Amino acid sequence: xxxxxxxxxxxxxxxxxxxxxxxxxxxxxxxxxxxxxxxxxxxxxxxxxxxxxxxxxxxxxxxxxxxxxxxxxxxxxxxxxxxxxxxxxxxxxxxxxxxxxxxxxxxxxxxxxxxxxxxxxxxxxxxxxxxxxxxxxxxxxxxxxxxxxxxxxxxxxxxxxxxxxxxxxxxxxxxxxxxxxxxxxxxxxxxxxxxxxxxxxxxxxxxxxxxxxxxxxxxxxxxxxxxxxxxxxxxxxxxxxxxxxxxxxxxxxxxxxxxxxxxxxxxxxxxxxxxxxxxxxxxxxxxxxxxxxxxxxxxxxxxxxxxxxxxxxxxxxxxxxxxxxxxxxxxxxxxxxxxxxxxxxxxxxxx
Ligand SMILES: Cc1ncc(C[n+]2csc(CCOP(=O)(O)OP(=O)(O)O)c2C)c(N)n1
Ligand SMILES: [Mg+2]
Numbered sequence: 001x002x003x004x005x006x007x008x009x010x011x012x013x014x015x016x017x018x019x020x021x022x023x024x025x026x027x028x029x030x031x032x033x034x035x036x037x038x039x040x041x042x043x044x045x046x047x048x049x050x051x052x053x054x055x056x057x058x059x060x061x062x063x064x065x066x067x068x069x070x071x072x073x074x075x076x077x078x079x080x081x082x083x084x085x086x087x088x089x090x091x092x093x094x095x096x097x098x099x100x101x102x103x104x105x106x107x108x109x110x111x112x113x114x115x116x117x118x119x120x121x122x123x124x125x126x127x128x129x130x131x132x133x134x135x136x137x138x139x140x141x142x143x144x145x146x147x148x149x150x151x152x153x154x155x156x157x158x159x160x161x162x163x164x165x166x167x168x169x170x171x172x173x174x175x176x177x178x179x180x181x182x183x184x185x186x187x188x189x190x191x192x193x194x195x196x197x198x199x200x201x202x203x204x205x206x207x208x209x210x211x212x213x214x215x216x217x218x219x220x221x222x223x224x225x226x227x228x229x230x231x232x233x234x235x236x237x238x239x240x241x242x243x244x245x246x247x248x249x250x251x252x253x254x255x256x257x258x259x260x261x262x263x264x265x266x267x268x269x270x271x272x273x274x275x276x277x278x279x280x281x282x283x284x285x286x287x288x289x290x291x292x293x294x295x296x297x298x299x300x301x302x303x304x305x306x307x308x309x310x311x312x313x314x315x316x317x318x319x320x321x322x323x324x325x326x327x328x329x330x331x332x333x334x335x336x337x338x339x340x341x342x343x344x345x346x347x348x349x350x351x
């Protein structure tokens with residue numbers, strides 16, 4: 001079956017165009033945007049891991065290796081579209097406009113990091129696997145009923161495709177022909193379980209057939225194919241044709257989270273031959289005359305200092321109010337939670 005879904009690419013591992021017609025479609029603005037945002041979110045990601053190791057951030061889910069998939073797709077959206085991310089998609093949400101400070105606060109377990117800015121249609125990161133997929137289908141249905149041209153995108157991993165929510169979401173979205181893009185990042189693993197142990201289908205893209213949807217398999221480490229194919233899927237959705245399933249084949253370079261040790265289930269050598277998405281874009285820039293030493297240097301300094309400033313701001317936040325843990329669970333606090341709250345506050349000597 002796999003031959004039906006060959007992996008689409010625009011550039012190869014050496015940053016050379018495989019299809020010369022793209023030379024006209026790729027312009028300086030796009031190259032700079034992709035490079036800037038990929039550099040920016042990588043700086044964020046690496047800093048977050050360091051902070052966690054220093055005890056300054058809670059458990060963190062890194063996305064290094066997936067920058068092309070996340071940034072390329074996020075740049076293809078319109079400002080009024082809806083984003084349904086997972087716990088690994090802060091490369092998406094930061095590119096789409098969520099602040100780094102808020103994102104750090106989220107990973108420090110702070111309620112302030114969970115409040116979505118009113119001008120951004122971003123749902124909170126879904127930690128329960130695949131639950132965001134029917135939500136995205138629902139949001140897209142609402143936009144369709146309201147008669148807007150807004151669409152939704154659901155991000156999810158390879159593991160999520162084995163959950164019932166994936167199938168329900170795709171089925172409903174297809175039946176109601178709603179404007180949603182199902183964007184799968186196949187990073188090879190669901191924690192310690194490799195894709196081939198998790199499913200017997202050769203690809204995730206082929207699952208689209210069951211729901212009567214277009215499906216495609218792309219190189220998730222090629223920012224250009226991600227950008228152009230996501231844009232195409234959004235145009236298709238906005239034109240009233242319904243959903244698309246995109247499988248972006250990528251690689252999680254690091255651990256599942258900072259609480260995980262991948263050496264327990266995969267060898268160091270695995271993934272060594274996969275070209276880094278940022279390095280590939282750099283090669284492309286050098287091959288086609290987009291490389292500008294001065295601009296690159298200035299961009300690196302700018303993104304690093306933005307990250308440092310965000311850390312400073314996050315750490316200046318007043319200590320959390322422990323009552324938040326109890327106050328925001330229900331609209332009206334049930335007796336059991338009230339009891340637990342009282343017991344905890346008295347344990348802290350505050351009552
Ligand atoms: C409903 C549910 N079951 C199990 C878990 C535990 N869990 C957390 S992450 C994860 C793996 C998900 O893998 P994948 O969908 O490939 O996403 P990735 O972490 O690779 O980005 C699992 C099983 C969960 N969070 N929610
Ligand atoms: Mg995965």
